[in-house]
Amino acid sequence: MSLDLKPKPLTTPPADRAGDTRSSGTRWRRTVALKGASFTVPFFAGFVVFTVVPVIMALSKSLYTAKSSGLGFGDKTVSFSGFENFDRALHDGKFWGSLWRVALFAIVIIPLIQVISLGLALLLDSVRRRVAGKLRIAMLVPYMSPGIVATLIWIYLYSPAVGPLTPFFKLFGINANFYSSQLIWVSVGNLMAWGSIGFNMLIVYGALQAVPRDIFDSARVDGASEWRIAWSIKVPYVRRSLVLVSVLGIIGTLQIFSEPLLFRSMTPETVTKDFTPIMTIYNQAFAVGDFNYAAALSIVLALVVGLISAIFYKLTNKAPA
Amino acid sequence: MPRNSRRAVLAGLALCLAATAVACSNDTGKKSAAGPVEIDYWGWTDIQPVVDKFNATHTDIKVKFVKQADLPGTATALRNTVAAGSAIPCLAQNFGDVPALLSEGLLTDVTDYVKPAESKFNATALSGAKVQGKYYGIPLGTGPTFMMINRAAYDKYGVPVPKTWDDVIAAGKALKPHGVQVMNLAGEDPSTLVNLIVQAGGSWYSVQNDAWKVDFLSPESVAAANILQQLVDNGLVANQTYQDRPALIAYFDQGKMVSLPTSTWQLTNYELHFKKTIGDWEPIDLPQFAGATKFATPAHGNALLVPKGCPHPKEASEVGIWMNTTKDGIDATFDKTTGAYAWPGAMPDPSPWIDAAVPRKLFGSHRSEAEAVINKASASGVDNWLVGPNYTGVFKELQDQWAQAVTKKITFHQLLENMQKFTVDDLKAKGINVAN
Numbered sequence: 001m002s003l004d005l006k007p008k009p010l011t012t013p014p015a016d017r018a019g020d021t022r023s024s025g026t027r028w029r030r031t032v033a034l035k036g037a038s039f040t041v042p043f044f045a046g047f048v049v050f051t052v053v054p055v056i057m058a059l060s061k062s063l064y065t066a067k068s069s070g071l072g073f074g075d076k077t078v079s080f081s082g083f084e085n086f087d088r089a090l091h092d093g094k095f096w097g098s099l100w101r102v103a104l105f106a107i108v109i110i111p112l113i114q115v116i117s118l119g120l121a122l123l124l125d126s127v128r129r130r131v132a133g134k135l136r137i138a139m140l141v142p143y144m145s146p147g148i149v150a151t152l153i154w155i156y157l158y159s160p161a162v163g164p165l166t167p168f169f170k171l172f173g174i175n176a177n178f179y180s181s182q183l184i185w186v187s188v189g190n191l192m193a194w195g196s197i198g199f200n201m202l203i204v205y206g207a208l209q210a211v212p213r214d215i216f217d218s219a220r221v222d223g224a225s226e227w228r229i230a231w232s233i234k235v236p237y238v239r240r241s242l243v244l245v246s247v248l249g250i251i252g253t254l255q256i257f258s259e260p261l262l263f264r265s266m267t268p269e270t271v272t273k274d275f276t277p278i279m280t281i282y283n284q285a286f287a288v289g290d291f292n293y294a295a296a297l298s299i300v301l302a303l304v305v306g307l308i309s310a311i312f313y314k315l316t317n318k319a320p321a
Numbered sequence: 322m323p324r325n326s327r328r329a330v331l332a333g334l335a336l337c338l339a340a341t342a343v344a345c346s347n348d349t350g351k352k353s354a355a356g357p358v359e360i361d362y363w364g365w366t367d368i369q370p371v372v373d374k375f376n377a378t379h380t381d382i383k384v385k386f387v388k389q390a391d392l393p394g395t396a397t398a399l400r401n402t403v404a405a406g407s408a409i410p411c412l413a414q415n416f417g418d419v420p421a422l423l424s425e426g427l428l429t430d431v432t433d434y435v436k437p438a439e440s441k442f443n444a445t446a447l448s449g450a451k452v453q454g455k456y457y458g459i460p461l462g463t464g465p466t467f468m469m470i471n472r473a474a475y476d477k478y479g480v481p482v483p484k485t486w487d488d489v490i491a492a493g494k495a496l497k498p499h500g501v502q503v504m505n506l507a508g509e510d511p512s513t514l515v516n517l518i519v520q521a522g523g524s525w526y527s528v529q530n531d532a533w534k535v536d537f538l539s540p541e542s543v544a545a546a547n548i549l550q551q552l553v554d555n556g557l558v559a560n561q562t563y564q565d566r567p568a569l570i571a572y573f574d575q576g577k578m579v580s581l582p583t584s585t586w587q588l589t590n591y592e593l594h595f596k597k598t599i600g601d602w603e604p605i606d607l608p609q610f611a612g613a614t615k616f617a618t619p620a621h622g623n624a625l626l627v628p629k630g631c632p633h634p635k636e637a638s639e640v641g642i643w644m645n646t647t648k649d650g651i652d653a654t655f656d657k658t659t660g661a662y663a664w665p666g667a668m669p670d671p672s673p674w675i676d677a678a679v680p681r682k683l684f685g686s687h688r689s690e691a692e693a694v695i696n697k698a699s700a701s702g703v704d705n706w707l708v709g710p711n712y713t714g715v716f717k718e719l720q721d722q723w724a725q726a727v728t729k730k731i732t733f734h735q736l737l738e739n740m741q742k743f744t745v746d747d748l749k750a751k752g753i754n755v756a757n
Contacts, residue, residue: 067752070531072424072710073452077752161561161568265564268509269724273717286397288714288747289425 062086062296085296094274095297099254099304102276106253109189113249114242116193117200121238122230124201125208136202143198151262154191159266179267188259196252200245207241208234243317247309254305257282277301357383358636363399364414365389371644374653379643382636384412392416399628403427409630411637415461415623417713420452422626424710428457429629434638435459441646445702446667449622453528458624459641462666464584465698466516466607466618469591471579472687473601474501482603485611486517486548489580493557502578504552505559505569511716511723514733516582517545519619519706521610525744526709532754533709537741544610546733553727560727570594582607585678585695589659592680600685604694620702622666648673671699711747718743 065081068074089095120139124132142150158178160166169176178187211234219229257278264271264279273287274280281301285294362372362384372386387410389395396416402409403426422428435456439447446462468483475482475492478499483489493503506513518524523541527534536542552558559578561569572578574595592599607618625641627634644650645667651674654663661678665671672692679691709715722736731739748755 068424068710069752070754071453071528071533072748072751072753073420075426159565159568161565161572265509266562268562268720269560269728272721272724274721283714283717287717288711290751 058295058298061292062299064292066290066292081292085293086300088293089296089300092280092297095277095280095300098274098280099277099301102254102256103308105185105189105256106250108185109192110246110249110253112189113193113196113200114246117197117245118204118235118238118242120197120201121204121208122234124205125234126226126230132205136205139201140198142194143196145195147195147258148262150195151191151259154187154194155262155266158187179263179270181270184263184267184270188256188263191259192253192256196249200249203245204238204241207238211237240317243313246316247313250309250312251305254308255301357381358633360384360412360633360637360640361387361410362412362414362640363387363389363395363410365391365395366414368644368654370655371650371653374649375640375643378649382640384640389414399427399626400425403629406630409628409632411627411631411633412459412641413626413628415458415626418708419450419457419624419626420708420710421712423452423457425713427626427629429627429631429634430455430457431459431627431634431638432456434635435642438638438642438646441642441669442667443669443671443702445620445704446622448704448707450624456624458626459638459645460622460667461625461645462622462668463620463702464586464664464666465671465695465702466520466582466584466620467694467698468605468607469581469583469588469602469684470605471576471598471601472603473598474576474579482605483580483608484606486608487611489608490548490551490555490557492580493552494555496579497555497557500577502559503557504580504582505561505573505578506549506552506727507563508560508724508727509720510563511719513582514545514549514723514736515621515706516619517548518542519621520607520617520703521545521613522617522703522705524705524707525740526707526712528707529756532756533748534756535709535741535744535748537737537744542737543734546737549726550733553729553733558727574598576601585661585664585675588678588680588683589656589661592683593659595683599682602683602685603687604679604684604691606694606697616697616701617703618698618701619706620704621706622704672696709744709748710753711744711751714747715740715744 062085063080063082064078065084066076066078068076124135127135145153157163157165160177160179163178165178166176177183215233216229219233224232255278256276260271260275260279261282264273264275273283277297278301281294281297284290284297357380360382362368364386365388367386367388369386372384375382375384389398392414393416395414399410399413399416416422419428432455435450442460443462446460449462450456450458450460470482472482474496478496478501480492480495481488483492489503496503504513518539518541521541521544523539523545525535525537525539525542527536559572561572561578563569570591573581573591574597576598591602595602606616609616625645627637627641631637645665651662651665651668655677656662659680661680662674664678665674675692675695678695679688681688684691719736719740722731722739725731726733726736745755745757
């Protein structure tokens with residue numbers, strides 16, 4: 001069966017009456033538009049079921065509080081408590097502490113990842129296409145491995161007892177404990193960079209490919225060096241892509257969860273249960289059992305992430321001069 | 322063509338809905354007109370042979386073992402299914418303390434079926450399945466706690482075998498100059514603290530006139546904290562995580578850590594993986610508190626869970642009681658790889674299964690001592706430990722505090738003070754009565 005995408009009128013319009021032709025044309029266009037729009041149905045169905053509905057449920061849950069009574073073994077009474085959970089969230093030192101911790105991490109790791117991705121993309125852009133194709137795939141391999149698998153691999157590489165990295169650094173007289181509180185963010189950051197640089201590089205590389213090649217030629221004729229071309233032509237052209245991957249980075253980093261959760265199993269002395277905002281929320285929902293408060297925290301986190309991303313986008317997403 | 326597609330889509334949807342309806346209506350615990358009652362058992366430990374044995378010897382009840390991925394997976398799946406109110410299993414492997422799970426609304430009252438069978442159980446095992454005198458699961462008891470020491474290392478450095486916890490500290494001080502640590506306190510596992518308090522006969526929670534009294538600073542807790550503080554302050558312990566098993570086993574096997582409070586279920590693991598130190602270990606009585614009048618081991622037990630919404634609690638209890646208190650039930654747990662049985666923690670007399678629980682090579686020439694040590698530990702169990710309804714969250718906080726204490730960021734006394742405040746505040750925030 002082949003998809004027939006060519007627009008077809010539902011009825012054959014009579015050719016002799018001008019008004020009828022117009023109305024059937026409108027109907028025809030509407031049908032085409034509907035057909036086109038119908039391709040988005042699977043996405044919107046998923047979006048509604050897995051995003052909109054949970055958000056509405058979280059909003060409604062966050063406005064209620066479940067209270068026990070007596071010794072706490074009977075059924076809980078759920079009552080409307082307005083913004084009480086949000087008020088508690090605003091004064092929750094552990095939650096804001098975790099957010100601050102992750103924000104500091106993001107300030108360091110996101111620019112670092114972008115710089116490396118940009119550097120790699122520029123390098124790829126400067127080599128021959130066939131070589132670039134092979135390197136591109138190699139760089140994408142870490143991105144292809146699922147986050148949990150990647151974390152497990154690195155956890156074992158980092159392990160001071162059985163991992164190869166500790167003895168390797170010892171060869172140079174460096175006593176590195178990748179689980180220690182001094183190095184834990186370096187360890188997580190390295191893992192994140194390893195996993196995301198390939199993807200970011202690909203986006204930037206894609207943008208670089210779209211730069212008209214004759215600009216480079218005229219720049220060369222004018223005596224510009226390759227460095228100058230990269231800095232003054234290529235980088236401004238890929239600015240929008242860099243903004244995009246940075247915004248994705250901000251959203252992902254502030255919501256970091258699986259990496260620290262797995263690290264926690266190895267080094268609970270360093271990674272506490274409230275280490276990142278999502279871990280705090282997870283603990284409230286599934287250990288403390290307070291879904292209402294967890295819902296309120298989730299909404300606060302979503303607002304903070306949205307706000308930071310919007311500010312970043314506003315400040316950086318300007319067309320190249 | 323579009324009409325055909327629409328029909329196909331509608332047919333597909335109808336099929337999906339029908340499939341969903343069938344899936345949803347697949348209720349467990351159902352009883353056909355004349356057939357036996359069906360009981361689903363959810364667990365991550367494979368107990369198929371036990372289930373087969375039960376089904377072969379019973380006609381009125383049929384058990385179906387539903388394998389779960391792991392502990393957290395079972396917990397999540399059970400919470401979801403109880404919340405959904407359908408397809409609820411009648412038995413679930415234990416994944417938490419009974420009072421905490423009861424306060425979550427996950428358990429059902431099975432007092433009417435377990436109470437008449439109390440005499441079949443080891444008396445210490447009963448309290449782990451009870452809340453306020455009522456049973457919410459089948460008592461499982463716990464494994465006997467004793468200590469195994471690397472006797473070769475102790476002898477090499479001329480250190481006497483410890484009888485009290487103070488002796489353990491003294492041994493640690495004597496071993497430290499040789500680069501040997503006396504014990505391991507894993508950063509994620511506060512069970513050493515809890516076990517010391519249980520051994521001392523203490524508890525953090527108690528009930529007073531329909532309210533919880535929280536006492537993290539009881540004499541038993543403070544005594545336990547003092548012992549741990551000395552071990553940590555003097556740098557006598559390692560902090561190897563239990564999560565990284567290969568690393569942990571390799572570390573234990575180096576002869577650099579020489580005493581382990583342990584139980585029968587852990588022995589086969591050491592037997593299978595120790596290479597260098599196999600045969601060097603000796604089972605000894607668990608060290609006691611100095612001045613303790615009676616020999617005691619911590620024996621806080623747990624329960625096989627009967628989830629809320631189980632349509633056949635009577636039959637579920639019958640299955641659970643059979644599994645944990647009959648010779649057939651225990652014998653069916655025999656593991657060919659290790660040659661051991663699941664420890665019969667609920668049985669009044671576990672002695673018939675002790676020999677199989679002791680590995681052949683681990684204890685070398687000291688193997689013959691194991692039976693007496695295990696028997697003594699088993700007969701001296703103490704369980705005054707009571708946990709409150711918010712213990713799941715409290716335990717997570719305890720893990721964080723414990724991690725801070727073993728790495729010297731706070732003292733164990735501060736840990737107890739912090740936990741006292743956290744627990745009281747948490748109970749109050751949940752609207753639960755607190756007597757403090």
